[in-house]
Amino acid sequence: xxxxxxxxxxxxxxxxxxxxxxxxxxxxxxxxxxxxxxxxxxxxxxxxxxxxxxxxxxxxxxxxxxxxxxxxxxxxxxxxxxxxxxxxxxxxxxxxxxxxxxxxxxxxxxxxxxxxxxxxxxxxxxxxxxxxxxxxxxxxxxxxxxxxxxxxxxxxxxxxxxxxxxxxxxxxxxxxxxxxxxxxxxxxxxxxxxxxxxxxxxxxxxxxxxxxxxxxxxxxxxxxxxxxxxxxxxxxxxxxxxxxxxxxxxxxxxxxxxxxxxxxxxxxxxxxxxxxxxxxxxxxxxxxxxxxxxxxxxxxxxxxxxxxxxxxxxxxxxxxxxxxxxxxxxxxxxxxxxxxxxxxxxxxxxxxxxxxxxxxxxxxxxxxxxxxxxxxxxxxxxxxxxxxxxxxxxxxxxxxxxxxxxx
Numbered sequence: 001x002x003x004x005x006x007x008x009x010x011x012x013x014x015x016x017x018x019x020x021x022x023x024x025x026x027x028x029x030x031x032x033x034x035x036x037x038x039x040x041x042x043x044x045x046x047x048x049x050x051x052x053x054x055x056x057x058x059x060x061x062x063x064x065x066x067x068x069x070x071x072x073x074x075x076x077x078x079x080x081x082x083x084x085x086x087x088x089x090x091x092x093x094x095x096x097x098x099x100x101x102x103x104x105x106x107x108x109x110x111x112x113x114x115x116x117x118x119x120x121x122x123x124x125x126x127x128x129x130x131x132x133x134x135x136x137x138x139x140x141x142x143x144x145x146x147x148x149x150x151x152x153x154x155x156x157x158x159x160x161x162x163x164x165x166x167x168x169x170x171x172x173x174x175x176x177x178x179x180x181x182x183x184x185x186x187x188x189x190x191x192x193x194x195x196x197x198x199x200x201x202x203x204x205x206x207x208x209x210x211x212x213x214x215x216x217x218x219x220x221x222x223x224x225x226x227x228x229x230x231x232x233x234x235x236x237x238x239x240x241x242x243x244x245x246x247x248x249x250x251x252x253x254x255x256x257x258x259x260x261x262x263x264x265x266x267x268x269x270x271x272x273x274x275x276x277x278x279x280x281x282x283x284x285x286x287x288x289x290x291x292x293x294x295x296x297x298x299x300x301x302x303x304x305x306x307x308x309x310x311x312x313x314x315x316x317x318x319x320x321x322x323x324x325x326x327x328x329x330x331x332x333x334x335x336x337x338x339x340x341x342x343x344x345x346x347x348x349x350x351x352x353x354x355x356x357x358x359x360x361x362x363x364x365x366x367x368x369x370x371x372x373x374x375x376x377x378x379x380x381x382x383x384x385x386x387x388x389x390x391x392x393x394x395x396x397x398x399x400x401x402x403x404x405x406x407x
Contacts, residue, residue: 022142022169025135026055029128029150029158030062034070035193036149038079040175041094042194043207044144045087049198051207053144054093061102061128061158062150064113070101079193086196102131115151122230125157129229132161136170136217143170147210164216164232165225172210178202215240242368250369250398252278253406255317259365268317269350270357272310275405276303277373277396282403289399292376292384297395299378304343348390370397 026044028037037060044053060070074080080094103111104124115124135141145162147155162172180202181192195203216225216232219239227235248260255271257264266274277298284296298306355373362371376384376393384393 023057023138023140024053024055024144025057025059025141026053026144026146027059027061027131027135027158028146028148029154030060030066030070031150031154032065032069033149034060034066034073035191036146036175037074038083038193039177039205040146040148040173040207042083042087042198043175043205045083045089045093046198047087049205049207055144057100058094058096059100059102059131060096061104061131061154063104063115064111066150067101067103067111073191073193083194102127104128115153121153121157124154125160125229128154128157129161129164129232132158133165133225136165136167145170145172146175147172148175159210159212160233161229163212163214164229164236166212166214167217168214170214172212174208174210176206176208178204219243241365248365248369249402249404250278250371251404251406257366257371259369259371262363262365264361264366266357266361268314270354271317272314273350273354274358274371274396275313276306276310277394278398278403279405281396281398282400282405284400288401290397292374292386292393292395292397294378294382294384294393296397296400297374297376297384297393299393300344300347303347303394307343351390351394369402370399372396 026041028040030037037058041055041058043049044051044055046052060066062070075096080096081091083089084091084093104115104120104127105111106119106123112120112123115121132143132145135143143162143166145158147158159172162170166172177192195205197203198205216236219236220232224232224235244260251258252275255265255268257266257271257274265271280298281296284290284293286293286295290296303310351373358372374395374397375387375389375391376395377387377391378384378393
């Protein structure tokens, strides 16, 4: 919590306008150059930059190697005390307690010396995500998260964590310093911690706002957010794919059916029948997402009444021509058969083949769209009831607003 002295100091100061709305939390990853921490803090504590924030808590995520560098450069408090004095801040404005340094450990609780392999990275990801989630679970906080320090994988992990758990008010930043100062820090001689004069171009500090998509808290439930990071990422990816699938149009061009990036080409007879069902769905005057009715899902008798049109379209799709005569002869017999027994046998056989081809060909993207053959029992009053096995009527229940016939 902020001390009374610090609260008194803050009165009338040109703080970031949103600071009064939140408890300010600063989180940084750290590695071989802990002065990134002082550079970032100077930017937000100095009135020169107009972004003044007084952080209630400062957390550092690091390894054993990073802790050694912090011990060597910062944790004795000398640099922080000097910065407070230079900025006329009350003593103790910059406070880093032992529990504020989060050390990445392995499954046995041993602190990692460095992050060097896949197992280390998994432990780092889990630990970083836990830290970010714990503070974003509190609605009155605002996180300022620095990704400038540590290994590149740590930068990736903390950015991913902010995508999973971040909220609108939270920020991801990267501190920028003159290249000359970076070189001094790299060789470890005359380490530069922060500007002595922020208006000096040779000591110019800047902070880049890193744009990220904060998706997790907007797509996932509270229980899902409790999942381990890898599992959570998989669930979120599936959610995003489902959302994209829900918005995609089914574009039909001959035997080709395209949904988003995926294109499927069906056999000639399967394509003819799918097109027939989709055209019936497209032209029906029921609701776009109707669960199935006599308007959008024809009975077998309706299908047989349109058998000549189906054959005409089949001729245009079957380039071999090998089955034309046989199918035309069969259809002629069907059309002249008063009781439709032969026609029903023929149709049932092709519906079974169609169902098999759809099952074997479709990815989850197409199945989520509804590109499956639905079967219905039809009561004596004409009511439709969906069933698993073959019924008296059939249809493909794709929302008609997503159906586009290109050819």
